[in-house]
Amino acid sequence: xxxxxxxxxxxxxxxxxxxxxxxxxxxxxxxxxxxxxxxxxxxxxxxxxxxxxxxxxxxxxxxxxxxxxxxxxxxxxxxxxxxxxxxxxxxxxxxxxxxxxxxxxxxxxxxxxx
Amino acid sequence: xxxxxxxxxxxxxxxxxxxxxxxxxxxxxxxxxxxxxxxxxxxxxxxxxxxxxxxxxxxxxxxxxxxxxxxxxxxxxxxxxxxxxxxxxxxxxxxxxxxxxxxxxxxxxxxxxxxx
Numbered sequence: 567x568x569x570x571x572x573x574x575x576x577x578x579x580x581x582x583x584x585x586x587x588x589x590x591x592x593x594x595x596x597x598x599x600x601x602x603x604x605x606x607x608x609x610x611x612x613x614x615x616x617x618x619x620x621x622x623x624x625x626x627x628x629x630x631x632x633x634x635x636x637x638x639x640x641x642x643x644x645x646x647x648x649x650x651x652x653x654x655x656x657x658x659x660x661x662x663x664x665x666x667x668x669x670x671x672x673x674x675x676x677x678x679x680x
Numbered sequence: 681x682x683x684x685x686x687x688x689x690x691x692x693x694x695x696x697x698x699x700x701x702x703x704x705x706x707x708x709x710x711x712x713x714x715x716x717x718x719x720x721x722x723x724x725x726x727x728x729x730x731x732x733x734x735x736x737x738x739x740x741x742x743x744x745x746x747x748x749x750x751x752x753x754x755x756x757x758x759x760x761x762x763x764x765x766x767x768x769x770x771x772x773x774x775x776x777x778x779x780x781x782x783x784x785x786x787x788x789x790x791x792x793x794x795x796x
Contacts, residue, residue, distance in 0.1 A: 611787035670722035
């Protein structure tokens with residue numbers, strides 16, 4: 567069965583430092599997509615970045631990059647130059663090509679301190 | 681601005697009462713979804729709809745019902761059969777699957793439902 571695992575319930579980082587949020591996934595399907603979302607305390611889910619299973623390059627979007635290691639089935643999110651506004655819950659999610667369902671991990675709470 | 685509107689933001693339900701959560705989108709998205717989020721947990725799929733007048737059960741559909749009479753609207757009814765409805769409910773929408781695996785789901789701001 568497909569599964570997403572986020573083993574870090576909470577992370578702390580100092581402002582302007584980089585932080586890595588871990589995500590491992592389990593699927594036997596060769597075609598899938600991996601997504602990261604940010605959920606501030608207000609509740610909305612904000613899409614951050616996407617990585618396809620066939621993509622050769624790691625995805626990047628501004629200060630966000632995805633460290634995709636296919637053989638290890640990991641898709642870690644790297645946030646560079648952390649800002650106080652980055653404090654939020656972060657969720658990793660996966661979708662297989664032949665379904666329309668997103669499978670979410672349990673999330674990591676990131677707190678950025680001055 | 682295009683987006684997804686959920687209402688109300690907060691909702692209280694009495695015992696034995698059905699309540700309906702509204703979700704409207706003006707993104708011209710084909711697929712819509714309802715998720716439930718409990719404290720400290722990820723999102724779990726309740727129902728989803730890929731086209732008008734059609735919808736499928738997700739992982740936790742018991743005690744919930746939906747309709748999809750219009751492309752823009754996907755209301756969720758929490759029935760009295762749902763014995764533990766207190767949670768945060770999120771609605772999402774997306775371009776259809778055949779337009780690419782990389783199309784993300786876009787979310788509304790959520791409705792927080794509590795039992796009185």
